[in-house]
Structure formats: C-alpha cells, structure tokens
Amino acid sequence: MTGGLVFSPTAPLDEASQDEQDLVARLVAADPAAVGEVYDQHHRAVRAFASRLVGDAAAAEDLVHEVFVTLPRAMRGYRFESSLRTFLISIAVNHARHHVRSATRRRAAMSRLALEPEGNSADPEQVQRRKELASLLTKALDTLPLEQRVTFVLCEVEERTSREVSEITGVPEGTVRTRLHHAKKKLREELSPRGLE
C-alpha cells in the first residue's frame, strides 16, 4: 500500500467549479461547517466502502469518523485531479490498515466463541443465505494482504473501473489488475473447502 495519498496524473477534472473551489478552501481552513457539508454529501458512499472493506459495522463507523476528522489536513494535497468522493475513498484506504486488523481480530474471536451476532429479518431464508455468503467472503478477505483486499473490494464489490482504483490507490492500472488476479485466486482457494451447500 502506498504511504500517502498519491494521485496518478490522469486527466484533471475539466474545471473545478467556483463552489467546489470555495468548499475546498474552507476544508483546508478546517471549517467544521464545510466538513459537515461534505459529510452529508458523501458519508453513505464512504460508509458503504468502509463496511465492505472492514466487514464490521462498528469498525466501519470508526473508519468513517477518522476519514472526516483527517479530511482538513488531507485536503492540503487535493489538486482537483479526482472527484471529492474518490479522494475520500482514498483517505479511507490510507487509514484502513488499523481498522481492518482490529475487525479481523474481533471476527476471529467471535467465531472462536461462536458468538456471531445475528440480525432479525422479515424474509429469513434469502436474507440468511445472503448474510452467510457475505460473512463467508468477509472471512476469506481477512486472509488477503491489505493491498489485494482493497483492490478486490474496489473492483469487484464496488464495481469500479481499474482506472478509478488506480487513482484511489495510487498505483498503475497494471498493478491493480495483477493484485485483483491474485486476490481472486486466493479467494477461490479460500472459498473452495468452505463451500456452502
């Protein structure tokens, strides 16, 4: 994983609107109202990505919190080369390591104690099956290195293009494809012995 936010110099956004530039200036000045505004616009996307990446609602919330708290400092490196949402996701990627590790540890402990929390649902069978599959994949993701995990979640679960993923992770598209290939291979191996009915 890259150390900081590295954006490949792909085509910059044509013209950042005046509003957006103002917003960025306010963010750099750590204006809480501006952070609130960005939060309201993008928190769902960031939360969805965080949940998919860490596989744990509480850890995902912590990651979302960290993304928006560190946003003003991170904005100093923002050059309008990608959308704000993509930039937020890249911040999440940069801060994910610790959260993924703690969520993985928690999951391992929970499964040892067989305390996996269960939700209640109106449509039990289908939802239960979906939950099982999602949880199976999350556990398989725990075995991947963070770079491959991030790439798989961004490419396959979030269905982003390799170019977008390259912007977010700051590595060339070729590297993205290689990481994805290795991730899928490992996940297939990981899922095969566990296969569901």
Next chain:
Amino acid sequence: MTDDLLKAATRALHEETADDGADGRFTRARVMASLHQGKVKRRTRLAFILPVAACLAAGTAFGAATGRLPAMLHAISEVVSYGRKPAEPKRSSPQPAPAQKPAPAAKQVPPPLAETAVAPTPAAAQAKPSGAKAEPALSAAKPTPAPSSSAAFQDADGDLYRLAHEAHFDAHDYGRALAGWDAYLRSAPNGRFATEARYNRAICLLRLGRDSEARLALEPFASGRMGYRQTEARQLLDELSR
C-alpha cells in the same frame, strides 16, 4: 463452482452493505466533536507556547541589551548540568570539577525540574466535577450551559447526548440509544452528563437482554460509587439476580 460462489458472495456483500440504513448522525456528531476538540487543543497549545516564547525572547533581548547574555547562558548551562547530575550517581570516575567558578547567577536559579513535573495538566484541570448532582435523566435532555472554555465543544457533545436521549426516550430504540450513549461517552468520558449517560447505557443493556453486561454497568451505581440512582440500580440488580 467456486467462481459462481465467489460471484454470489461478492454480490451478497455488495447488497448486504449497499444501504445499512444508518443515517450516520452519531458519527457526524462525533466528527464535529473531534474537530472542535482538535481546535481547542491547538488553541491551548498556542496559549501555552506563546507566553513561554515571549518570555524567552524578552529574556534574551534583555540579556543582549544589558550585556549579561553570556553570564545568563552560563548560568543556564550550570543549572542544566546540575539537574543532570543525579541521573548518573555512581560513576567510577566522577567528572572533574569545573575549571572556572560558577557564575553567581547560577546559585540563585533553582533547578526547575521538580516544578514542571508536578504542574497540573489541562486534562486534570478539566476533570469532571466530582459528585455531580443526581439529576433525573429526562431533565438532562435540556442541558444548561456549563462554565467551560469552549461552548462549541459543549454543543457538539450536547448533540451526541440529545441524539442518544431521543433514541432512548422518544424512539425507544435501545440498540440505537446504546450506540448513542457509547458515542457520547467516547467523546466526553468525563462530560457533564457522563454519569447519566452511563446509567442510561446500563438501562439499554438491560432492555436489550444483555443481562451480564447490564449487571456490570449497574454495579457502580448500586454500590453508591457514582452517587446517582443507587436505590433504582440496587432494585434492578435484585431483579436480575432472581
């Protein structure tokens, strides 16, 4: 088969996390509280560093203007070396005595180490007012302004408290309320309403059927350590142990 399974699992994870229904208000309030906290910390740091820097600059300027700067520097170095001596008490070959006489100023300046070590930290100064009056939880919904340096920070914490209170007492959504009380206590562990929040958290655990956790959370109240709702807590514990 595995390919299908991987695809199905990927789709399941996508759908499972597509919209978890969380409106993110708690996290938003946490973000705001953290930003305010950061601002307050920066200000406090500045308020501490500026006077120290000003004193240093003024002292240096005074020394330079009166020609006492070398003597002052010498005195400071004497003090520093005097302060260091106890750290290495058992040397086989003790340091030779300084060749020149210490400047008279050196004798007048006491070693500053002990003073700085016991200086109260801002956190200690802001410690929770002990024995907070036991107020009913409902009345705490409308917090009155407390004597504090940062009204904005109070507001951010107040928001967290209000959200948790609303989820608990208006919506009766105890899962959300529990998350809310946790968020408030994380943000303001020594806040004005921390005691009430802890009690309400215990009630949420009870409502959610997490008896053992509830018991642990009620213990300090029942024992009277918290000075709040002792009788109720004791009754609840009695009920739980039946």
